[in-house]
Amino acid sequence: MALTGGVDYVVADLATTLCGKRQVPLPFFFSHTQNAHILMDAGVGAVVTSTPELFTALPKLQIIDPVDIPDGPLSFPDYLGGADRVIYTSGSSGRPKGVIIGDPQLSASLTALALVINAGPQDRHLSILPLAQLLEQICGIFLPILAGAETVMRFEATKALFGAPIAALTDAFEEVQPSTSLLAPGLLGRWVQDLKAASRHAPASLRFVAVGGASSSPALIYKAASVRIPVHEGYGLSECCAVVAMNRPGQNRAGSVGQVLDGLEVEIINNEITVTGPTIMAGYLNGTPAPERWYTGDLGHFDGDRLVIDGRKYALLVTPAGRNISPEWIESRVNADPRIVSSALALRQDGTLILIVVAVAPITGPEIVACLSDVPAYTQPDGLILTDPSHPDLVFAAGTPNRAVAHQLVNTADALPLAPFQTKESLAS
Known part of the structure; x- marks a missing residue:
């Protein structure tokens, strides 16, 4: 289609x-x-x-x-x-891979998510994310139908995901008065800022807003709560039918993606998140069937019964000094600024740490550095590349950076020097 x-x-x-x-x-x-x-x-x-x-x-x-x-x-x-449906992931190489999702995977995912969201005929879902994405198909089409609920779609609001003005999204929530919705972190941050700038709150009709596709900083979750957005962070991937864990209403905890969905088992093996259960894909199209245990490529740990995401295994940066940095750790803090759609931390070939910032409004180097005041000095970037959402193939639809494109950009574009937030005196203390 x-x-x-x-x-x-x-x-x-x-x-x-x-x-x-x-x-x-x-x-x-x-x-x-x-x-x-x-x-x-x-x-x-x-x-x-x-x-x-x-x-x-x-x-x-x-x-x-x-x-x-x-x-x-x-x-x-x-x-x-x-x-079945074949969902093509963007792929870090630019060549999408087809994930086969059939009725067994969809049914298991819908059953578990219906319990988390407590979907019912009283609900009205505002569909913002593209319907070509599996998670929006589940939350915006199948869950409402099975619950007897209503879905309202506003493509003008969807355009905000790609850098269009956020006003269309704010207006859509006010007009539709939904009870549920699903957003990417970048959209959530811009909506929060738009509400704050107008001294407004989210509609009182909202009871559950899921956020996923990329990591959200605790600061963003707290800011959303301050304008009465009932946001719940989750985690998943297409290979596991979109959702593996989700924060529950009344049990929300910023900094985690909540408890694992019923019917799934998550085990951390060598710091990597692995999943078993009925939502694992049948396999990649034109590939072999999926194994019983799926290794996600994501690093994580448990805090009690709540899953915490530490970053992508293959995105891990190793500095010339031998320090390991999960770029998502830095990016989530920077992305909490509503002017920033996405960001990517990368190492140049000479070992210099460069931050790419995709912004929809002017932002300065000192403002970006201020977002990183609570991270160690070795993780702070030495240089900054500012760009916008029109940069070809740099940002996937979920708001996550295309790291292959980011790596090429940091090695070919000039970067503005960034003064470190910590002074030598503060580092010595």
């Missing part, structure tokens, strides 16, 4: 699912090269799209107009069907 979102997307998704057809969403935020790779890798024979001109170079591909929407309410059976 090559649809940006809206009701057309939902009907096409449900029609494909209930007919037992394999579904392959084509994210509108992927490049043409990435989507061309998906079409070939998945062997797609037909595409549902409102922009057929984008596919004229592929004559063997059947083009289907979006499904006509009937008047009146739509009703669907409880059973989601037996088809």
